[in-house]
Amino acid sequence: MSQVAANYWTDLNQRAGRSWNRFWFTPSDPLLICFLRIAVGLLSLAYLLSFSTDLARLFAAGGLMSTDTVEAIRGSSVGQGWIYFSFLDLAETPGALWVCHVVGGLILVLFTIGAFTRITAVLSLLVVLSYIHRQPVLTGPFEPVLSMLLLYLCLGPCGTYLSVDQWRAGRRQETGKQRSQVASCWTATLSLRLIQVHCVAFYLLMGLSKLSGEVWWEGTAVWTLMSQVRSRPVDLTFLRGQGFLLEAWTHAIVAFELIFPLLIWKTLLRPLLLLMALVMWASLAVLTGLSGFCLVMLVASAAFLPTGVYRSLARHLPGSDRSLAAV
Numbered sequence: 001m002s003q004v005a006a007n008y009w010t011d012l013n014q015r016a017g018r019s020w021n022r023f024w025f026t027p028s029d030p031l032l033i034c035f036l037r038i039a040v041g042l043l044s045l046a047y048l049l050s051f052s053t054d055l056a057r058l059f060a061a062g063g064l065m066s067t068d069t070v071e072a073i074r075g076s077s078v079g080q081g082w083i084y085f086s087f088l089d090l091a092e093t094p095g096a097l098w099v100c101h102v103v104g105g106l107i108l109v110l111f112t113i114g115a116f117t118r119i120t121a122v123l124s125l126l127v128v129l130s131y132i133h134r135q136p137v138l139t140g141p142f143e144p145v146l147s148m149l150l151l152y153l154c155l156g157p158c159g160t161y162l163s164v165d166q167w168r169a170g171r172r173q174e175t176g177k178q179r180s181q182v183a184s185c186w187t188a189t190l191s192l193r194l195i196q197v198h199c200v201a202f203y204l205l206m207g208l209s210k211l212s213g214e215v216w217w218e219g220t221a222v223w224t225l226m227s228q229v230r231s232r233p234v235d236l237t238f239l240r241g242q243g244f245l246l247e248a249w250t251h252a253i254v255a256f257e258l259i260f261p262l263l264i265w266k267t268l269l270r271p272l273l274l275l276m277a278l279v280m281w282a283s284l285a286v287l288t289g290l291s292g293f294c295l296v297m298l299v300a301s302a303a304f305l306p307t308g309v310y311r312s313l314a315r316h317l318p319g320s321d322r323s324l325a326a327v
């Protein structure tokens with residue numbers, strides 16, 4: 001009996017270990033995270049450029065929130081071991097601030113086009129975190145998701161395709177033969193899996209947090225969002241008489257955010273769930289005006305798109321490399 005139990009636990013341990021390693025470390029093609037790099041880079045660049053018109057007023061040492069005030073806000077967290085880095089703290093004059101802003105923008109451009117990606121990926125994360133840490137009162141739900149994506153893209157070879165790095169590599173080509181394909185690697189899988197797991201965690205937490213709000217239980221949350229004059233981009237108050245529709249809309253949002261983390265791992269259901277995600281985030285963008293957050297969540301959700309979708313898209317890109325089209 002003891003031998004049977006020992007064999008069972010040994011088999012369980014081995015199977016669990018193989019499943020764990022297969023999930024996290026099976027080599028995969030980095031094409032997907034290369035597409036994510038472009039999308040995340042563009043979102044990061046748009047985030048940075050959104051501050052350009054009020055740069056000095058928002059981030060200067062003597063602006064709306066001085067460095068002393070920010071240090072006071074950070075104080076309690078720093079005492080708990082948190083570290084807040086911001087290269088904007090080095091800018092003591094408006095001119096120096098603009099230099100930092102331009103340099104940060106150039107880094108994000110280089111990351112987006114895939115130039116020196118291993119370096120610019122890390123620098124891009126530091127640039128975005130610098131703006132978040134310098135002006136914490138301006139942050140919302142957009143910044144945590146963007147930071148997460150930037151962090152995990154640092155781990156994988158996201159500059160392998162669709163990049164200046166690929167062009168610089170100058171893939172050797174034998175006369176009359178196709179260029180050699182890039183080998184799959186486990187770091188691409190690790191980067192992608194971390195994005196996927198963190199993405200479903202966001203969905204789950206958003207769904208659970210709504211369960212504590214009465215308006216979500218009562219089915220009036222969508223109407224509450226519609227009636228916010230200052231934040232709504234589109235006036236949908238003409239739907240005020242459609243009580244059933246508004247309640248169904250409200251409950252559908254909560255239900256989807258709760259089932260997405262569970263069912264998205266089923267390959268057969270992924271296309272359907274991703275289509276539903278597109279509809280949900282588009283509707284929330286119209287309701288809330290948080291277009292940046294809705295867009296970055298769609299980008300994070302795109303980590304679950306089948307690789308074949310990206311392969312097909314890559315084949316139709318103008319001037320794409322042969323090795324890319326043959327992936």
